[in-house]
Structures are given as structure tokens and as C-alpha cells.
Amino acid sequence: MEDIKYLLIKFFEENKRDLPFRKERNAYHILLSEIIMQQTRIDQGTPYFLRIVEKFPTINHLAAAAEDELLRLWQGLGYYSRARNLHATAKNIADNYGGIIPNAFAELRKLKGIGDYTAAAVASIAFNEPVPVVDGNVMRVVARLFAIDVPVNSAQGKNIIKEKLLTIFLAEEPGLFNEAIMEFGALQCTPANPNCPRCVLKGYCQAYKMSATHKFPVKLAPQEVKARYLNYLVLLSNNGRIWMRQRNDKDIWKNLYEFPLIETENVVANETLLHINFWNKHLSFPEKVNITFQKTVRKSHKLTHRLLNISFTFAAVDEIFDYFSDKGFISVSIEEAEKKPKPIVIANILTEFINCKLF
Numbered sequence: 001m002e003d004i005k006y007l008l009i010k011f012f013e014e015n016k017r018d019l020p021f022r023k024e025r026n027a028y029h030i031l032l033s034e035i036i037m038q039q040t041r042i043d044q045g046t047p048y049f050l051r052i053v054e055k056f057p058t059i060n061h062l063a064a065a066a067e068d069e070l071l072r073l074w075q076g077l078g079y080y081s082r083a084r085n086l087h088a089t090a091k092n093i094a095d096n097y098g099g100i101i102p103n104a105f106a107e108l109r110k111l112k113g114i115g116d117y118t119a120a121a122v123a124s125i126a127f128n129e130p131v132p133v134v135d136g137n138v139m140r141v142v143a144r145l146f147a148i149d150v151p152v153n154s155a156q157g158k159n160i161i162k163e164k165l166l167t168i169f170l171a172e173e174p175g176l177f178n179e180a181i182m183e184f185g186a187l188q189c190t191p192a193n194p195n196c197p198r199c200v201l202k203g204y205c206q207a208y209k210m211s212a213t214h215k216f217p218v219k220l221a222p223q224e225v226k227a228r229y230l231n232y233l234v235l236l237s238n239n240g241r242i243w244m245r246q247r248n249d250k251d252i253w254k255n256l257y258e259f260p261l262i263e264t265e266n267v268v269a270n271e272t273l274l275h276i277n278f279w280n281k282h283l284s285f286p287e288k289v290n291i292t293f294q295k296t297v298r299k300s301h302k303l304t305h306r307l308l309n310i311s312f313t314f315a316a317v318d319e320i321f322d323y324f325s326d327k328g329f330i331s332v333s334i335e336e337a338e339k340k341p342k343p344i345v346i347a348n349i350l351t352e353f354i355n356c357k358l359f
């Protein structure tokens, strides 16, 4: 059992990927990369990390930026609360910690959006505090090594994982150990096809000995995916302006920009969407408005527990009217719309529109 930690570190030293945030033990880089990679694959998240670090080289640069600037750079990564919390935390660090990222797990844990996982990663990798990191990769490796049959996404399962993890944890080199076991999970003990025949830990692995690696980790049934139906009106005036609004309710995509929206319980037929009556019920256009409906385009977009069925109805209007400003809308040029932070599905529609594929 004692050998496991050293075998993991040997594996890491021989196999670790060359990742930009591993080049130096910079607390800001580690904090940023861990937040980005929480729900994102490393190959998808790395370009975002590089763009954000280029634009905001330190936590103080990030704190001084507008939230919209960060949200725009985050566009496409999803889970936007991560970006909003990161920005709030950067401001907090600039205002209350002298611009220096706290160096202890307990202090990091107090910051907005920083849970056990991120606090442990920053404290151990940047500051060598002996706290183990427990992410999805680590849970899978430990669940298989010890054949833990309690669901890892239950409180009891998490406690058992932590207990077992401490029996193999290398407290003298906590950052190195944490990186090693996470990388081992990502490269060797993968979710679908772990490379057991060539695994340095197979002599210790209970799941392998039972020929049951596919049974671990045990998980509680995932939450049901619910459908939502979002109907957007992309309203373009003859002088090239478009109506948008910043979302500010407690819901998906908070603080991102969208077009006028009507959410419905079910799918709405194209004939209905292409008629002013549908939109008038909720948006109440001025009486004399002259709108020409063009076409409806449909997209679907999957979030963790939601399947969004989205329709975009394009319409031309002959003049700008202020009426919508009462409802929180602003009219912006296409270039301004492009620069606003938006959900990726709206950003993509706008790009298609700019490239003249729509309308």
C-alpha cells in the first residue's frame, strides 16, 4: 500500500502532459485553471485559460476589469456562475487581501465560488499545504483501488473516499501527489476503458482483482433532464440595430445578453411564431409598428439537467422604437451585439447571421 503514492508520482513524472498552467506554481494560474477545468475538458479549457491570462495577467488586472469583459472571454465555456464568482473573488482579494491570493485552505474556502476541491488544489499545489484534492478523477481511482461500493456522489461515499485517500496520500509532497493522482485518473484509469493491463497499480487494485472495474465508481442515478422551450425574436431594424437584454433573474445564463424571449411549456409551431399575435401577447408592440416576419430557425442546447429547445424567429422592423426600453431592452448595432457576452447558442446564431447565412 505504501508503494501506491510513489508509483503514482513515478507515473506522473513519466506521463504528465505539458500544460501551460503547470509551468510554474503561480497561485493565480492554478486558481484560474482549476475553476475553468471544473466542468470542462483540459483541451477545451486551455485556450480559454490562455486568453484570460493574456488579457488579465494578474488577479488585480482581473479585479479591475468589468464583469462583462470576463463573461465575454468565458463565452462558450458554460457554467457562467464560475466566471461571475471568479470575478467577485478577484475583487474581494484586491480589496481585502492586498491583491494577494490567500495561502491557506481554510482562508481560500471562504472565497465566493471556491469549494473544497479548488481550495485544496490551490493550497497544495501553490503553497504546499498537505490537503488532498478530491475531484472526479480522484474519486474514480480511489473507488476502484478500494472497490468502494457506496455511491461516490453521496455524502457517505465522499467521506469514505477521503478516508481511503488519506491512507495513500503523500503529505510531504501534497501538490505533486494531488497532480499525480488527478493525471493518473485522466490518462490511465479513465471512465470508460481504463488501461488495466498496463497499469502500475494493478497489483493493488481491488476492482481489477475482482474483474469488476466497470462497476466502479458506483453513482446515484443522475437527475432527470427536463425540457425547456425558449422562443427568441431576432428583431432587426432597417438601420441595422437589434434588440437585446441582459438576463438578471435567478436562472440560467445570469448577466448574459439575449434577444426578446417568450418561454413556453411546449413547442410552438412555425406558423404561430411567424405572426405578430404570438409576440404581442407578451411584448405588446406599438400599434403602428410595421414588422415583416422572415423565418424561424431551431436549435437545441444541452445543459447538465436541461434540454433547451430554442427557436429564433427573424423579423425586420422599419424603424427603431423606444417602447422596448421600458422592458429592459436596448437596441445595439450588430458589432455591439457581437461584443456582448452571450450564451454560446445565441453567439452562434449571431455569427451565422453576420455571415449572411440567415435572414
Ligand code: SF4
Residues within 6 Å of the ligand: 141, 144, 145, 188, 189, 190, 194, 195, 196, 199, 200, 201, 202, 205, 207, 208, 213
Ligand atoms: S488496474 Fe485499472 S481500474 Fe485499477 S487503478 Fe489501474 S487502471 Fe484503474
